[in-house]
Structure formats: C-alpha cells, structure tokens
Amino acid sequence: MKKTLLILIFTPLFLFSQDQHSNDCGFACTHENELAIGVGIIPNHDFALGFHAHYVKGIALDNKLGLGLGFETILDEHTHNMYNLMCVYRFGSKINGFLSVAYGAGILMSSEDDHDDHDDHEENHDDHEEDITSSFAQHLEIVYELNHKERFCYGPVLDIGFEKEGIHYMIGFHIGRIF
Numbered sequence: 034m035k036k037t038l039l040i041l042i043f044t045p046l047f048l049f050s051q052d053q054h055s056n057d058c059g060f061a062c063t064h065e066n067e068l069a070i071g072v073g074i075i076p077n078h079d080f081a082l083g084f085h086a087h088y089v090k091g092i093a094l095d096n097k098l099g100l101g102l103g104f105e106t107i108l109d110e111h112t113h114n115m116y117n118l119m120c121v122y123r124f125g126s127k128i129n130g131f132l133s134v135a136y137g138a139g140i141l142m143s144s145e146d147d148h149d150d151h152d153d154h155e156e157n158h159d160d161h162e163e164d165i166t167s168s169f170a171q172h173l174e175i176v177y178e179l180n181h182k183e184r185f186c187y188g189p190v191l192d193i194g195f196e197k198e199g200i201h202y203m204i205g206f207h208i209g210r211i212f
Contacts, residue, residue, distance in 0.1 A: 064089070064096045064123065064186075066212045071174070071190045073205015081109040083203035085174065085192055087135070089121050097123045103137045105172055105192065107201070112144040112163055115170050115194065123178070130179040130188065141170035141196050170196040176207045184211055 071085045089101035099121040107113040117139025123131050144163035173193040178186045190207035193200065 064099065064211055065091045067186065067209045069207060069209025071192065071205050071207040073190065073203040075107055075201055075203045077201050078107055078109055081107050083107050083192065083205065087119055089119060103172060105194065112142060112165060115139055115141045115172060117172050130177060133176040133178050135174040137172035139170060141168050168197050170194060185209065186211055
C-alpha cells in the first residue's frame with residue numbers, strides 16, 4: 034500500500050521534471066513573497082488528513098533564501114497544531130522546476146483524550162474537555178516546485194514533523210501564490 038501511494042504521489046514529479054517551462058524565469062523574479070498551503074495524508078496517524086500553510090518572504094540570494102511563518106495541523110480526533118518560524122532554501126534549475134527545503138521550529142499545541150466517553154454517563158459527556166499541552170516541535174518540508182506564469186507554484190510535498198511523541202510525515206500536494 035505504501036509503495037503504491039508513493040508511486041502515485043511521485044510519478045507526476047518525474048513527468049513534470051522532463052517538461053520545458055518557457056514561462057519559468059528562475060529565482061530572480063519569483064518567490065519574493067509566497068503564500069502557500071499543502072494538503073495530504075498522514076499514514077502513521079490512520080491516514081488522517083494533514084494540512085499546512087505558510088508565508089515566506091525571500092530575503093537573500095535572489096530569493097533562494099527565505100524566512101517566514103508556518104502552521105501545520107493533523108485533522109483527527111485530537112488537537113494537533115504547530116506554529117513555527119521557517120527558513121526556506123530553494124535550489125535547482127530555472128527550467129525544470131526546483132527543490133524547496135523548509136525547516137521550521139516552533140510550538141506544538143496538542144491534546145490527548147484522557148477521558149472515557151461513555152454515553153450512559155451524561156455528566157462526563159457534557160463536561161468533556163481536552164487538556165492542551167504545549168511543547169517544542171520541528172517541521173521539515175520538502176517540495177518539488179514548478180511555477181505557472183510566475184504567479185503560482187505547485188508540486189508534490191513531503192512534510193515531516195519531529196516532536197516529543199515521535200515523528201509523523203505527510204505525503205501530499207503543495208500549491209502557492211507568488212507575489
């Protein structure tokens with residue numbers, strides 16, 4: 034199952050990488066500002082849906098290097114939200130797209146349901162609250178980005194989260210607006 038999923042996600046990567054993009058002008062005129070989202074599945078969380086969003090401002094090296102803010106969440110029965118400061122570096126050719134690697138460090142707000150949900154105990158059901166804890170966490174995002182008309186970027190994404198409970202990863206699709 035995992036091999037099939039990886040093939041489905043990364044096959045477009047190899048197909049698109051062979052395409053010549055005449056509208057791609059490289060790093061110098063793109064990614065001064067990027068607002069992007071990524072959506073995918075998280076296999077080690079019962080294939081829950083994952084979501085990330087970030088804003089990155091190109092700051093140096095013809096905007097190959099950028100800094101920004103990021104957010105990621107796992108959409109399952111527990112709270113799992115990470116807020117981070119990001120550093121992004123983009124490298125590759127201006128013809129075939131490029132590899133973008135982002136690292137973020139920040140705060141993870143998470144919960145675990147410590148209460149038993151019994152329908153016959155109405156008091157426990159009505160007073161049910163999750164205990165939210167905060168901890169340090171890290172986020173690594175790897176995207177093979179293609180540009181469309183110097184205004185949009187898109188491509189397959191691999192997100193990896195490092196936190197005290199362990200490591201999780203998301204395989205999905207990234208799309209962003211460049212301005």
